[in-house]
Amino acid sequence: MAPQESTPIAQPAGLPTAEEIMEPSPMAQMRKRVFGHYGIIIGGSTLLLIVLVAIFAPLLAPFDPILDQDLADKLKPPFWHDSPKYDPAHPLGTDLQGRDYLTRLMYGAQISLLIGFSAMLISLVIGTTLGVAAGYFGGRVDIIITFIITTRLSMPVVLVALAVVSLIGSSLWIVIGVLGLLIWDQFAVVMRSATMQIRNLDYVAAARACGCSTFHIVAKEIMPNVVNHLIVVATLEMAHAILLEAALSFLGLGVQPPTPSWGLMISEAKGMMFFDAWLIGIPGAALFALILSINLLGDGVRDVTAPENRN
Amino acid sequence: MTDGTEHELILKVENLTVDIPVAAGMLHPVQAVSFEVRRGETLCIVGESGCGKSLTSLSIMNLLPSTAIRTATHLALDGEELQNVSENRMADIRGDKMAMIFQEPMTSLNPSYTIGNQLEEALLRHRKVSKSEARDRAVYLLEKVGITAARSRLTQYPHQLSGGLRQRVMIAMALMCGPEMIIADEPTTALDVTIQAQILHLLADLQKEFNMGMILITHDLGVVSRIADRVAVMYAGQVVETGTAKQVFENPTHPYTQGLLECIPIPGKTERGAHLGSIPGIVPSLVGDLPGCHFADRCRYAADRCRTGEITLRDSFDPGHVYRCVLQPDECAAHLKKGAA
């Protein structure tokens, strides 16, 4: 057969034409949809910016977040306050201990992202394992895992986290661990139903009939088709973890001072709320921007991968 | 069957066209489709997936997706032009003068209401009748569609019925207001063969009894040949051949119709294990303009003259039997004989 693909008119009658619908490959389609989605572009670029700032904080920040404190310089206003106290060396002002607020904000991003990402990763591993096992094996395994999920859902996250942290003390790694062990429920629920749907499809039956091991089926046939759900939940849970960390730090049971954390910065400034609102406003806005960008990205991923959106 | 007596015209469709704007341009899924349905007559629209048969029926009911654009020179039900009536008036017509039966009886009944509720609602929506009158009619029709213990069924929910029973309920619901026109879109595709025969039998009986017009949309040529008075074969948005069932099945003229009939195994006729006929290639994309014959790329007789201009419908051997091809009817028949030999 000559491989040339000339116009169909040249096809002699009676010869089978190649019956083809040439659509782009799934990857190419995905790329096209991603770059046409405003949510992904805006959320993604904001998040990327925050991540870059956090990583390069030691290079970018003008001061040390903890050591460079000077009580004489305390409570310098930020640049938009037209005040004679404004010091160009501290564009976002200084806090109650006279530490540079911009520096603490940059290092705070490290903490937020570290906690959000690590806690999300722990919960992803726990939740996905449980959810995929429940969805794939069904029956008794499903009953037991569903019971575990229900048990977990009946526990109020903040209360349990507070109780645990106040019992065993508080550090960065304890906060990450506690959050990771508490917020896997979404992963488990979503993975369970996604796996259930896919395990009943014929290509899974075909793989089983080929003699594939359970591990192969889960890893090669099921996971690639549920990974889009996984990304969506992962972004939302990361936002969730960041907010929880801020809440815990605000209550004094999260990251301990003098480590710069956005929740802690808000907490330390709460006494000055009516006098110097920017002390709360700046870390608050940073938190808001981070959560919004993550959620925009997550929603965008859901939009571009959801099958019902494909038309 | 057309026995010479002129039945009253109930549905007239002329040059019905549906255009849907899509990302790649303008999709033309239905292109200048014309047909007529008379009282007591069954028109079967047959074709493969994507030929536009379902959109044709939806556009008659004005149930197209909101982006679709419908045009026609005539679209008249019982003399009333339907093209420019208000949505309210159309909603009055739907389910009253013209009813539809869908393929999947599971999804077209509301799972949270009883059968009785849904049947009565169909009548109460359109007629000023009392609840008990509506109930009586529901029982009468359930018995008509062959459901035993009809009165006790009224309190059952759809999930308590089998697929065949649900489809019977759907038919009863379509008949509640005594429609003049029934459109059935693949009514038996989701059912077992044994149930399919029963449902088709029932539809044919009821249609004669109530003297309704019926459009039956299907891809199953066996169903078409048994139930149709007239047949319209659709391909890529166009009607490529119409005629009485006898004309189309005994003298298929369009190469596509001929090809379809060669594709299906017929017990007792096709030789076991021998090769079936096939139609190579795929349906062309209907986005944008497609000059010439839509079937040309898959047709064994295609020539250069098939690829330009518009191919119009022309008469075959008998009056009322038309087809869309550049070949003369006897040329097509000669090809068919050669193919069979």
Added chain:
Amino acid sequence: MAETDKDGQDIVLEARDVTRTFMISAGFLRGKRPLHAVNGVNLKVPRGEVLGLVGESGCGKSTMAKMLLGLLPPSSGELFVDNVPTSRMERLEMARKVQPIFQDPYSSLNPRKTIGDIIALPVRVQGNADETALRRQVEEIMELVGLPRRLYRNYPNQLSGGQRQRVAVARALINKPEVVICDEPTSALDVSVQSQILNLLQDLRAELNLTYIVISHNLAVVEHMATRVAVMYLGRLVEVAETDRLFENPQHPYTKALLDSVLTPDPNLGVPDSSLGVTYPNPVDPPSGCTFHPRCADCMDHCSQSAPRTIATETGYVECHLYDDNQGRGRAAS
């Protein structure tokens, strides 16, 4: 390797009294009840034959297919492939011998894998994969089933329905299995594509000496493909016969009713009025005696009391009191 049985036939697939029971919950707090999806099926399939398995939905033909593929163990009884009981076969050995072709080519191909990977999977699983040789093997089988080689790196969504089904056929055949279970192989396809796939399956059977089990509700397809037909009703095979005998002279009343409901394209015939009653019985609560008796046109008094015996016919068997001479009450002649 082929042992032959006493009739000199080379039996590639055999079912001996195979039963599969599911426990179905009867409702809230009401415990579970057994559902005999497949109930005592006996079957022998000689090599090179095409066995058609027909019946209404819920009759157990899909459960039968799963057991034949080794996806579901029988509750009792034994299946034999090449005279080896499947319970004693390794999973990979079973996979080399029996392969499926599914109904819906849209759900039977993993959308995230390339065509090449999908077709190569059965070979890779067997573990002896030399990638260059494998690539050649995949391209050979693609050619055999009529797929252009350039589709190797494409994804299923880039193919038409007919092409996808060809991919499924290629995947099933790449390891040269002995038996292919075709579960409604064409019912999701358009008429013109259906005939192409049926032609392909016929050609491949002759070329590779395959044995097919064709499960279908489309009796015209079964008649065209099969050399023997087994009719299934409520988990039992009620009639097995060679295709010609079955279609010309059906014995069981259920077979007759099924054949009556086939709609061949003939405008001179009307729609047949099936003699079967409305309802297919609930398999959890099957009728007593002969399970078909409530729908049977030839039902006799004792049909509701005792289950019919298996009666040998010229080319198979039938389970019906009409043909049982011991109990026959003068009606067997009809």
